[in-house]
Amino acid sequence: MPWCDGCDRFYKPGSLAPDGTCVHCGRFIASPDDEPDEPTDGPSRAPWHFYLLIVAVVVYLGWRLVQGIAWLAHRYL
Numbered sequence: 001m002p003w004c005d006g007c008d009r010f011y012k013p014g015s016l017a018p019d020g021t022c023v024h025c026g027r028f029i030a031s032p033d034d035e036p037d038e039p040t041d042g043p044s045r046a047p048w049h050f051y052l053l054i055v056a057v058v059v060y061l062g063w064r065l066v067q068g069i070a071w072l073a074h075r076y077l
């Protein structure tokens, strides 16, 4: 997040002048190319343990569904 020391305020990258200077005091803040922080080789990805959590939840809920179906079959059939 670009910060102007002269004006004591944050700026969105798009609200800076095209050369990266503050539109109010002219102080250089940041290159417009500095944002976003993520690598530019594709969209940002969630960490691997996020996908591990998703897989674990799907496996668990699938197993609970199997158990529920078995319980229903045992009760009503």
Ligand SMILES: [Zn+2]
Residues within 6 Å of the ligand: 004, 005, 006, 007, 008, 022, 023, 024, 025, 026, 027
């Ligand atoms: Zn400024």
